Amino acid sequence: MTVAVVLLAIALVGALAMCVTLLRRVARAEVAVAAAVSAAEEARSVDPDDSLPRLVAALDALSLGVVVADVDEVLGFRNRSAEEILSSRDSRTIIDRAVRELLVEAVRGEPGEREIDLFGPPRRTFLIRAVPLAGASGMAVGGGSVAVIEDVTERRRTDQVRRDFVSNISHELKTPVGALGLLAETIDDETDPATVRRFTERMGVEVTRLSRTIDDLLELSRIEFADDLFIDDSPIGAIVEEVLARFRGSADLRGVELRAMGELDVVVAGDRRQITSAISNLVDNAVKYSPDGAEVTVSVTCTADAVSVTVADTGDGIPARDLDRVFERFYRVDRARSRDTGGTGLGLAIVRHIAHNHGGEVSVRSREGHGTEFTLTLPVAPKRPPLNDRSNDESEVTA
């Protein structure tokens, strides 16, 4: 009996101890849960929608570089674009210094911006803007600063093209008109028949130049409306021979030999008039810019779905920095020389539009002192571009 009582007492004490332990564990768990809930609530109050990772992901998705400096002027967060720019090994790493300087100035309350031109290659322009961040107390400063790095290369190029277009078209149209005005004024007071004849001849030259420019502008305008394409079987060999025959006279005068070679029996489905115009412009340029006694070759090559017509000359060539601009309207590599040769500055723009109308392209390769090669590539069956696709169309830039 006594033994049973002792055992029961031990069991009761053990059960009581277990209960106390359990109660303690429950209490600790409750405290832990409460702490976790409290921490979560606190975190939620700081970051209400758990949005910090999403915010970082959103900043990383930007093509703009974003760099944040804290109030102690220490650079902290960088989004992915900024990281890529600032940790690069090429010339972009130079931007780092400007970003730091602007961020430090912005932390002190002075927003600023700086544009940096990098020669690369590739040549690029970056715009860096830095502004102060508001402090916790709602003050305009005191929260550090943020800098945004933007690659403005394309924007600056477009601005330049637009500026040059306005300046060039004014020049091309106003120069002959101005000359005509002056010549007319002079003739008005002139009595010597020989002098009058000389001035009227000069007026004729200016009128021809102006008329050629207007003709080319109208041609370009017509070509821009791809809707009036007359698609037919266009034999490239016959077109090339026709073009060469047209320029043979002026080429012979300077001893320039014109040659056609390659797969001249190929036929493409395209607008024969436009294709003739494109090849004419290329051959015209090649003859004009070839030295006396040189050779201009037109070679035709063919793949399963495209035909390429390459017009090559052995002239002075085009400087590398001008190569990507020669297809702009009125763009001149050498303004004085272009006017001497009687060009309007629209020929290559016309070629590009024709290539685009046929779903093809025109490219140029050149080396100064060694000559130039223009290649017009046309699909065998034309792929008409959608009417709203004008991404390569200079008119979007210059109009």
Added chain:
Amino acid sequence: MVSDTGLRVEFHESLDDLRDDIVRLGALTVETIGKGTAAVLDRDLHAAQRLIDGDDVIDTLAISIEESCYRLLALQQPMAGDLRFIVCALRFASELERSADLMVNICKASRRIYDVTMSPTVRSLVEDMSIEAASLTRKAIDAFADADEGMAAALDDIDDRLDELQVEFVESIFASHEAERIGLRSAVQLALIGRYYERIGDHAVNMGERVTFMVTGWLPEHAAVARLEMRNRRTTPGV
């Protein structure tokens, strides 16, 4: 008190900073090559002056790198690979600074021939030499940053192209001079411009050799030293 581990972490962070500074100095130098060449070809006196003035930024960074190297050598007493890295950075700073100085010389020479029209062939070769010089310098920087021994060793062969261009350039200057398109003074200035580009290539090759030393502890000059010792041993009586 900073622990030993803390000191080493700080030391390795300093080495990383040093590498970043060399990359930045290299980028500035490569930019200078492009900008200077554009100033020469465009006959842009303002751009040439900007480049000459801008050389102070490169000099300042080169001096700052040198000082960092001396500080690390004095305070950290580096050994083996770390020591070779710092010595290499020291040489890079000086080679890059010299390359940028050569572009300043090119701009100054171009001012002396401001009224000279270069033939298209001469212009084309100036552009080609510039591209090669910039490419070699960039490759040397990459070899350093990646500790790429293979690239470093290849720089000497890659530089052959720049050497050939310089020879071609001198021939085209002779041709221009014989055709009486340029005078003797202008021809000399142009020849100097070619020589300066060629020297930039040589500096890149030197940097490549230093990268080889950084990675392997061996320099091409070591072979020459060994040959000289061998010859001295043979000619010394009693040896």
